[in-house]
Amino acid sequence: MNTQVRKALSEEKNNIILEKTGKLDSIVVGLGKEANVTLEGDVGDFVGALNNGARIEIQGNAGRYVGDNMTTGEIVVKGSAQDGVGFGTYNGTIVVYGDAGNGVGQLNKGGTILIDGNIGDLTGLYMLSGDIIVTGDAGADTGDWMIGGTIYIGGNYETGTNAEVHELDPSDKRKLAELFKKYEIETQIEGFIKLKPKDLRPFYGNHNEEVTV
Numbered sequence: 001m002n003t004q005v006r007k008a009l010s011e012e013k014n015n016i017i018l019e020k021t022g023k024l025d026s027i028v029v030g031l032g033k034e035a036n037v038t039l040e041g042d043v044g045d046f047v048g049a050l051n052n053g054a055r056i057e058i059q060g061n062a063g064r065y066v067g068d069n070m071t072t073g074e075i076v077v078k079g080s081a082q083d084g085v086g087f088g089t090y091n092g093t094i095v096v097y098g099d100a101g102n103g104v105g106q107l108n109k110g111g112t113i114l115i116d117g118n119i120g121d122l123t124g125l126y127m128l129s130g131d132i133i134v135t136g137d138a139g140a141d142t143g144d145w146m147i148g149g150t151i152y153i154g155g156n157y158e159t160g161t162n163a164e165v166h167e168l169d170p171s172d173k174r175k176l177a178e179l180f181k182k183y184e185i186e187t188q189i190e191g192f193i194k195l196k197p198k199d200l201r202p203f204y205g206n207h208n209e210e211v212t213v
Contacts, residue, residue, distance in 0.1 A: 048075045067094045086113040105132040116185050124151050135187045143195040151195040162202040163195045
């Protein structure tokens with residue numbers, strides 16, 4: 001299937017529809033140009049991994065690690081997704097219109113990950129940059145050991161180590177309003193909070209302690 005997609009792209013066919021995905025793993029990975037790829041049905045793990053420019057639409061549910069290490073582009077999941085959505089994402093946007101599992105946006109380095117539902121535990125673990133937006137509830141250890149970036153949550157949550165709760169400022173509200181309008185997400189921004197890192201160097205202990213030589 002990947003060979004067929006790459007062949008079509010090399011022939012400048014930039015609107016591709018895959019009708020029978022069969023819940024296969026690792027399909028449409030490493031796409032390196034702008035194109036529209038539609039997957040009709042449920043898919044397996046690592047779909048859209050290493051994406052570098054394509055817009056991928058999954059018209060069903062997805063397995064684990066959607067958009068793993070994506071560098072740019074857009075992935076839209078019309079259903080729900082399992083663990084690891086947007087793991088290690090460098091840039092681009094991933095949208096899931098249902099729920100997602102654990103580990104959303106772990107090691108996020110600059111991507112935007114929007115989940116219009118509830119998610120599991122350990123969201124944003126070790127994230128360095130970028131945005132994670134969750135319109136529903138988040139599980140335990142949200143933002144655990146986050147170093148940079150922002151997590152926005154519309155429902156209930158439990159913070160992890162080094163995550164600090166802040167109110168939204170006007171720029172946050174504008175950002176969310178633009179995203180919700182673009183992706184037709186029906187939710188109220190009022191009531192959202194954001195998590196930011198308490199310390200940009202959380203692994204080095206108390207920086208104010210005196211050092212005796």
